Amino acid sequence: MDKTKTIIIAVVVIILIAVGAFAYISANSHNTKIDVLSNETLKNGASVRIMLTDEYRNAYPGEIVYIKILDESGWAHKYEVKTDDMGEGSVELQGFDNGNYTLHCNFNGTMFNKPSHSLTNLNINDGLG
Numbered sequence: 001m002d003k004t005k006t007i008i009i010a011v012v013v014i015i016l017i018a019v020g021a022f023a024y025i026s027a028n029s030h031n032t033k034i035d036v037l038s039n040e041t042l043k044n045g046a047s048v049r050i051m052l053t054d055e056y057r058n059a060y061p062g063e064i065v066y067i068k069i070l071d072e073s074g075w076a077h078k079y080e081v082k083t084d085d086m087g088e089g090s091v092e093l094q095g096f097d098n099g100n101y102t103l104h105c106n107f108n109g110t111m112f113n114k115p116s117h118s119l120t121n122l123n124i125n126d127g128l129g
Contacts, residue, residue, distance in 0.1 A: 030054040034065060034105040034118040037088070041123045047090040048122070050105055052083050059087025060113065067091050068104040069122065096124045 037049040048067070052060045060083060067079040069091075077096075081089035101122040109115035 029112050029114050032060065032107055032109065032113050032116040034107055034116050036103065036105070036118060036120045040121060041125055042093055043126045044093055044096055044124065047092045048103060049088060049090045050081065052087045052089070052107055054113065059083070059085075061085045061087055063087075063107065063110070063113075065089055066106045066108070068106075069096075070102045070104065071097070072100055093124060098125050099123070
């Protein structure tokens, strides 16, 4: 009987620790935001620039942001960008046809930083078409 009681107490303690840790992380995690810094109309060779910040505009350096550029037919160009010391990252546009694209940016979050997503329309026009 004492062994069963000890096991039950141990399980309850583990559950309380897990709930406490979850509550602590939830209370101390920050919202994040991905801003697109470049213009909505760009030329081939130009760069799409993004910035990852928290709700207080503090930059997040060294984080991975996933960028997907979709053309009108749904074809996706995928990139993985690591933010610099200012929380900025960029992707150079090479080999894109003139047209309208949708720019999806995703940050998966970390233990204390919540995930975020941004969606922006993008027009690539080199002036030749």
